[in-house]
Amino acid sequence: MKKKSTSQSAFFNLRILTASVFCLLGIAVALFAQGNRTKQQAQTNRSAVAQDAPGTQTPDVVQMVGPVRTTTDVRHLPYIPNEGEIEHQPLMRHPRGHGAPPPAAPSSPYLQRLLKNIFRPTPTIPGPLLTFDGVNSAASQCGCLPPDTDGDVGPNHYVEGVNVVFKVFDKNGGTVAGPTTFNSLFAPLVGTPCSGQNAGDPFVFYDHQADKWIISDFAFPGFPGAGPFFQCIAVSETGDPTGTYVLYALQHEPAHTTWLGDYPKFAMWNDGGTQNAYFFTVNLFQGSPSVAFEGVRAYALDRASMIAGGPANAIGFTVPLAGVGDSYSFLAANFRTGDPPPTGRNEMVLAIDTPASGGVTLTQVHTRFFHVDFANPNNSTFGVGADHTPNAEITVDGFVDAFDNSFNTSLVPECLRRLFTRISAVPNRYGLVILIS
Known part of the structure; x- marks a missing residue:
């Protein structure tokens, strides 16, 4: 057995100790540098989110007609027909073509995409539990194209809206009430186009927290035209969509009475505190003397x-x-299910660019915060500055605005699927409701 050298062992231990000290110092320096980078990055992320102070913008306190209560439940409303067939003019930010798509050459990218779709693996999506016919063209009392279908599901009912009527079904697909015209529902809103001139773009949703149904459409004498242009809104008094409602009429843009609010989309937001509101957005189009896109409201x-x-x-x-x-x-x-928004969290309103032509890869989702103060309306803010530009940009994987120039439509991009737990989205003119989990 070889005798161990004491001096050699001490020297060896000293080297280990010295190396350990330098190693620890290196780790400390690395952690310090990383902490600074993380702090700087966090500061950068925070600085990228701008927020106007309360009282720095000038919101409109919109004058409305209502509340007006209906005294008859939906099943017994007097029938009020539409004035006539409605020819709905598709309103687009950028005009796009119509007609059949051009024939594709055998080696074209169109054929390659088609072959890819044919031979791709079959998704393992479970089949529907129940299917049934909704409101058909004859029952729609309009025969309009597209039907602008929208609807929502509650605990015991499904309510569908198409163009100028809505219908209430039970969970087995049986008819409970309707079809009922929006002219019948909103008749008590006298003095507004909601009383007799309802024109479509319906929206239906069920407020699961309040156990209420919200039904809405827009109304106006005609388009193009000078208006006036109104949004008609009904809130059920109970969780029964066939019961009575409280009605409201709102002018789309009081400062510009010839502007139509097209493509209305509603949402519910409730943080458990002051940020408790129904939000909705519309595209503004001038109706007279010529048709032109004017912005968003x-x-x-x-x-x-x-x-x-x-x-x-x-x-x-x-x-x-x-x-x-x-x-x-x-x-x-739109808060639909799961945990509610945290207290103090403002509503988020999202948008993506819609290029005048297709094929552009996009990576940004424009985000605006809507801070609402019903007690002091002048403290409400939307976006940043007088032009209400985005508070922040969300960077996502690149996507291409998937519109087909042949059919005047635009599909919801994949990127939005990743932003919400559940989103109710609608392609630009086809009235197809997509629920994504």
């Missing part, structure tokens, strides 16, 4: 007041052309 309605049958206390902002950039059809985040 966003509204907040006092949800707590409305579900109690009180006034809507509407607050509105118009985003002008300088503020919308190359986007339109803003979509507000």
Whole structure:
């Protein structure tokens, strides 16, 4: 057995100790540098989110007709027909072509995409539990194309809206009430186009927190035309969609009475505190003397007041052309299920660019915060500055605006699927409801 050298062992231990000290110092320096980078990065991320202070913008306190209560439930409303067949003019930010798609050459990218779709693996999506026919063309009382289908599901009912009527089904697909014209539902809103001149773009959703149904469409004498242009809104008094409703009428843009609010989209947001509202957005189009895109308008309605049958206390902002950039059809985040938004969290309204031509790869989702203050409306803010530009940009994987120039439509991009737990989205003119989990 070889005898161990004491001096050699001490020298060896000293080297280990020295190396350990330098190693620890190196780790400390690395952690310090990483901490600084993380702190700087966090500061950079925070600085990228701009927020206007309360009282620095000028919201519109929108005058509305209502609340007006219906005295007859939906099943017994008197029938009020439409004035006549409605020819709905598709309104687009950028005009796009019509007609059949051109024939593709055998080696074209179109054929390659087609072959890829044919031979791709079959998705393992489970089949539907129940299917049944909704409102058909004859029952729609309009025969309009497209039907602008929209609807929502509650605990015991499905309510569908198409063009100028809505219908209530049970969960087995049986008819409970309707089809009922919007002219019948909104008849009590006398003095507005909602009483007799309802024109379509319906929206239906079920407020699961309040156990209420919200049904809406727009109304006007004709388009193109000088208006006036109104949004008609009904809030059920109970969780039964065949019961009675509280009605409201809101002019789309009081400062510009010849502007139509097209493509209305609603959302519900409730942080458990002051940020408790129904939000909706519309695309603004001048109806006279010529048709032209003018921007986007966003509204907040006092949800707590409305579900109690009180006034809507509407607050509105118009985003002008300088503020919308190359986007339109803003979509507000819609709380549908799961945990509610944290206290103090403002509503988020998202938009993507819509290029005049296809094939452009996009990576940004424009994000605006809508801070609402119904007690002091002048403290409400939307976006940044007088033009209400985005508060922040969300960078996502690149996507291409998937519109088909042959059919005047634009599909919802894949990127939005990643932003919400559940989103209710609608392609630009085809009325197809997509629920994504």
